[in-house]
Amino acid sequence: MEGHQRNLYLYDRFNARVLGVSRDDVTTLKYWANGLGITFPLLSNITAFLGASFDIQPEGQPIFGRRTVIIDKYGVIRYVRDGSPDFKDILLFLKKLNQEGGKP
Amino acid sequence: MKRKGLTILCLMLVVVWLSGCATTETPKKVPYRLSPQGTVIWEDEFEFMPPPPDWKLLRVEAGENDINFGFMRSDPGGFPSVTTFAYDEDPFGCTAASFEGREREFFKRFLFNAILRFQILERKKAKVVGGEGLAVTVEGKDPVKKEKVRAKVVFGRRGERIVGFYITQWRPMDGSYDLSAFDVFDKFVASFKFLKKSFYETL
Numbered sequence: 096m097e098g099h100q101r102n103l104y105l106y107d108r109f110n111a112r113v114l115g116v117s118r119d120d121v122t123t124l125k126y127w128a129n130g131l132g133i134t135f136p137l138l139s140n141i142t143a144f145l146g147a148s149f150d151i152q153p154e155g156q157p158i159f160g161r162r163t164v165i166i167d168k169y170g171v172i173r174y175v176r177d178g179s180p181d182f183k184d185i186l187l188f189l190k191k192l193n194q195e196g197g198k199p
Numbered sequence: 200m201k202r203k204g205l206t207i208l209c210l211m212l213v214v215v216w217l218s219g220c221a222t223t224e225t226p227k228k229v230p231y232r233l234s235p236q237g238t239v240i241w242e243d244e245f246e247f248m249p250p251p252p253d254w255k256l257l258r259v260e261a262g263e264n265d266i267n268f269g270f271m272r273s274d275p276g277g278f279p280s281v282t283t284f285a286y287d288e289d290p291f292g293c294t295a296a297s298f299e300g301r302e303r304e305f306f307k308r309f310l311f312n313a314i315l316r317f318q319i320l321e322r323k324k325a326k327v328v329g330g331e332g333l334a335v336t337v338e339g340k341d342p343v344k345k346e347k348v349r350a351k352v353v354f355g356r357r358g359e360r361i362v363g364f365y366i367t368q369w370r371p372m373d374g375s376y377d378l379s380a381f382d383v384f385d386k387f388v389a390s391f392k393f394l395k396k397s398f399y400e401t402l
Contacts (some may be wrong), residue, residue: 097289097291097292097293098289098293100293100294101289101293104359105402107397108402127274131293132292132293132295133293145366159319162296162368183398186398186399186402187402190402
């Protein structure tokens with residue numbers, strides 16, 4: 096998340112916005128965001144329906160798997176990667192998407 | 200018949216040749232080279248004076264894309280007598296634009312696996328990679344494990360982003376620090392140069 100925060104000025108340049116989604120409750124996320132200095136929105140999804148929608152809800156576990164998803168302005172999922180975010184890859188993809196006019 | 204035999208022989212030769220290829224080791228690519236001046240050129244991106252030979256190269260896993268490398272030396276004395284220094288493209292912290300702000304963010308997470316009480320020993324402005332920077336020397340103590348660490352963190356700028364250099368020297372609580380290692384670190388930082396724009400500056 097710190098990495099996304101550091102890159103906010105670049106996401107802005109590429110007309111991209113970032114959202115974090117977690118199963119933690121709002122109070123926990125607020126505390127956590129304040130501690131790290133995160134300013135972009137974090138969504139609390141304790142019922143886990145978003146995780147199920149994006150197929151990142153491991154069965155029987157109270158947390159989501161880590162997945163980065165980029166959705167373009169038409170609502171089309173254009174990029175999906177699992178694990179720790181590859182920030183350089185994400186930035187290059189957003190740059191390309193912005194150049195082709197498919198602003199995310 | 201002769202022609203058939205020749206074809207079989209040719210096929211066998213190809214198989215042998217290919218299996219020979221499979222056992223040939225490709226030379227391991229190293230990310231650095233030495234310049235005629237004795238400096239290290241790291242991935243054609245950084246240049247610096249290497250530490251003396253008793254320091255081992257430490258290649259940190261590139262977690263979340265930051266470029267991390269450094270050097271490590273085992274020191275005489277009981278566990279955990281070791282000194283490590285590194286360059287970090289993305290030191291802890293993310294929002295502060297000033298060095299002082301980044302310092303506050305950084306020390307929230309620096310050595311967070313160890314439960315340490317940090318005390319700032321010195322904070323001063325520094326010249327880092329040709330620009331302004333901030334150098335902070337701290338000492339952390341873990342009264343439970345009876346260990347201590349002396350660390351120096353140097354913040355500088357690369358384009359719009361803050362980069363960091365840090366050295367940590369761990370000792371048992373009753374051990375004494377070897378400050379000559381900090382001189383080696385200072386020389387490393389003073390010699391450090393960026394040879395090209397960072398990835399982020401090229402976007």
